[in-house]
Structure formats: structure tokens, C-alpha cells
Amino acid sequence: MTSFEVKTIGTVESPLTDLGSAPRQADEGAPEAWLVFEPEMLEALQSLRPGDEILVLTWLDRARRDVLSVHPRGDTSRPREGVLSTRSPHRPNPIGLHRAEITAIDGRRVQVRSLEALDGTPIIDLKPVLSGEIGER
Amino acid sequence: MTSFEVKTIGTVESPLTDLGSAPRQADEGAPEAWLVFEPEMLEALQSLRPGDEILVLTWLDRARRDVLSVHPRGDTSRPREGVLSTRSPHRPNPIGLHRAEITAIDGRRVQVRSLEALDGTPIIDLKPVLSGEIGER
Numbered sequence: 001m002t003s004f005e006v007k008t009i010g011t012v013e014s015p016l017t018d019l020g021s022a023p024r025q026a027d028e029g030a031p032e033a034w035l036v037f038e039p040e041m042l043e044a045l046q047s048l049r050p051g052d053e054i055l056v057l058t059w060l061d062r063a064r065r066d067v068l069s070v071h072p073r074g075d076t077s078r079p080r081e082g083v084l085s086t087r088s089p090h091r092p093n094p095i096g097l098h099r100a101e102i103t104a105i106d107g108r109r110v111q112v113r114s115l116e117a118l119d120g121t122p123i124i125d126l127k128p129v130l131s132g133e134i135g136e137r
Numbered sequence: 138m139t140s141f142e143v144k145t146i147g148t149v150e151s152p153l154t155d156l157g158s159a160p161r162q163a164d165e166g167a168p169e170a171w172l173v174f175e176p177e178m179l180e181a182l183q184s185l186r187p188g189d190e191i192l193v194l195t196w197l198d199r200a201r202r203d204v205l206s207v208h209p210r211g212d213t214s215r216p217r218e219g220v221l222s223t224r225s226p227h228r229p230n231p232i233g234l235h236r237a238e239i240t241a242i243d244g245r246r247v248q249v250r251s252l253e254a255l256d257g258t259p260i261i262d263l264k265p266v267l268s269g270e271i272g273e274r
Contacts, residue, residue, distance in 0.1 A: 001144045001175060002259060004196050006230050008139040038138060043205040044229065047222040057232060059141050068180040084263040085184040092181065093143050093261045095194060095232075122139060124230045126221040 006059065009044075010037035010108075010123035017119045030116040035123055037108040048105060048126075056098040057125035058117050063094035096121070099129065143196065146181075147174035147245075147260035154256045170252040172260055174245040185242060185263075193235040194262035195254050200231035233258070236266065 014033035035056065037045060048054075067090035069080040083091040100112035151170035172193065174182055185191075204227035206217040220228040237249035 001146070003142045003144045004198070004259070004261075005140045006143045006232075008141075009229050041205070041221070041229070044219045044221045046206065046219040048219065052222070055234065057230075057234075061141070068178070069183065082181045082183040082185065084178070084181045085189070085265055087264060087267065091262065092146050092178070093194075095143075095262050097192065097194075097234075097264060122141070124141075125228065125232050127224060127234060128222055130224065 006124050008038070008059070008122040008124065009041050009126075010035050012036075012058065012115065012117045012119060012121040012123060014115060014117060014119045014121075016117070030114040032103065033112055033115040033117065035110040035112060035126070037110070037123070039108060042108055045105075045108060045110070048102060048110060050102050050104055052102045053129040054100055054102060054112070055127045055129060056096075056100055056112070056115065056117070056123060057127070058096035058098065059122040059124050060089040060094035060096045060117075061122060062118070063089035063091070065090070065092055065094060067091070095124070143261050145175070145196070145259040145261065146178050146263075147172050149173075149195065149252065149254045149256060149258040149260060151252060151254060151256045151258075153254070167251040167253040169240065170249055170254065172247040172249060172263070174247070174260070176245060179245055182242075182245060182247070185239060185247060187239050187241055189239045190266040191237055191239060191249070192264045192266060193233075193237055193249070193252065193254070193260060194264070195233035195235065196259040196261050197226040197231035197233045197254075198259060199255070200226035200228070202227070202229055202231060204228070232261070 015031050070088045072078045104111040207225045209215045240250050241248040
């Protein structure tokens with residue numbers, strides 16, 4: 001397979017440090033977190049504002065890449081599903097996709113409400129939510 | 138910066154071959170396309186069904202990675218914005234995020250309605266749309 005080099009553009013700072021205690025989705029009680037970007041990303045961040053709804057893409061560096069099917073939510077009583085129809089962190093490219101709202105910005109530090117990513121997780125991209133594409137929660 | 142290796146798990150087959158003629162978003166007249174996965178991905182695909190709403194993550198291999206701010210939609214009359222608050226393909230990690238609906242599945246070939254990605258674009262992940270996270274269009 002062809003491969004490409006994905007760079008860390010920032011890191012998650014969060015009180016979540018343990019995979020076992022991390023909520024599976026942000027609406028299941030995830031805490032506030034800071035997205036701390038590399039200094040060279042300042043120009044790329046310049047138009048973000050508190051209140052913006054964003055998608056944070058992370059590299060789930062503690063996930064397994066050789067897992068192709070899983071029991072949904074780890075429940076072994078449920079039949080296995082192919083990982084590409086689940087949000088399991090274990091997948092060929094362990095990219096996490098998190099919807100979040102910006103609550104504060106301090107230079108290259110961006111605070112978000114309820115992010116279900118572990119402390120130290122590398123950030124690889126950030127995108128605005130497009131109206132119509134992603135609706136109200 | 139730390140970096141990671143992202144693998145191509147499939148490729149887009151589309152009548153779109155030219156960057157200039159590609160629509161900027163799927164709702165701006167994008168055509169049907171096939172997602173053609175690598176043979177070793179069959180197990181990971183097994184639970185996908187026609188009608189599923191998915192997010193397709195691609196690697197925009199024709200984009201520039203050294204661009205940190207752009208004029209929105211290429212309109213030079215508009216002020217420059219940091220790329221992380223736009224959907225510009227030009228960004229530090231040129232990851233494309235496309236919402237699509239599966240219309241047919243034939244082995245490791247998955248057909249989707251209206252995908253705004255060029256023919257030959259590498260696919261790096263596929264995720265289900267979560268209810269509540271992404272609303273009706």
C-alpha cells in the first residue's frame with residue numbers, strides 16, 4: 001500500500017489520562033480540554049473564534065492498527081462488525097474525529113468544550129463544521 | 138514535529154479528473170463515485186450497507202502542505218483566513234472529509250452518491266455518521 005507522512009500540528013491537554021475511563025463519545029461526559037498547537041501553526045489558526053463549531057482530527061497513537069473487526073462498544077454479546085462501520089479507535093489509520101465548540105483562545109492554545117480524547121493525543125487537522133453538513137445537537 | 142505513517146486503504150474512482158472543474162462541496166453538483174478498497178480491507182468493510190451515511194476521509198495528494206492562509210474559495214477580494222478555519226485542500230495535513238451515502242456495494246467496491254473528490258484520490262478512513270453529531274441535510 002502507498003503511504004503518506006502525517007505531521008503532528010498540536011497536542012491535546014486534557015484531564016483524561018486513562019483509556020479505560022475515557023468516554024466513548026463527547027456527549028457521554030467528556031471534559032473541557034486545550035488544543036495546544038505548534039508555534040509554526042499560528043498563521044493557520046488566526047481566524048478561529050470562541051463559539052466556532054469545529055471538527056478536531058487526532059491521531060489515536062495508543063490504538064491498534066491491525067484490528068479489522070470489533071464487537072461494538074467492546075460488548076462481546078454483540079456480533080463483530082468491520083471497523084470501518086464503527087467509531088472504534090482500532091482501525092488501519094487510527095484517526096479520531098471529534099466535534100467540539102471553541103470556548104477560548106489564547107495565542108496558540110485553543111480551549112474546547114467536551115473532548116473525548118486522552119491527554120497527549122496528537123492533533124493532525126482542524127476543520128470548521130459546514131452548515132447543512134452537520135446539524136444541531 | 139512528530140509524524141506518523143498513514144496508509145492508503147483504497148482509491149476513489151470518479152469522472153472528476155480535473156482540479157479546476159471539481160465542485161468545492163458535494164452539494165454543488167458532485168457526481169457518483171466508487172470507493173475501491175484494497176483486498177485486505179474486506180473484513181473491515183463487512184458491515185457496510187447501501188443507505189448508510191458515511192464520512193470518507195481522503196488524502197488530498199495534489200494539495201500544497203506549506204500554505205497556512207488562503208482567500209476563502211479562492212476569491213482574492215475576500216481577506217485571507219488561516220487554513221484551519223477553512224475547508225481548503227491546502228493545509229499542513231491535506232486530509233479531505235466528505236459526507237456521502239452508500240448506494241451500492243460489490244465486494245470491495247462501494248458506490249456513493251455525490252463525492253467531491255478527484256479520480257485516483259487515496260482513501261485513508263471511513264466512518265459512520267453518528268446520530269445527533271451530524272444532522273439532516
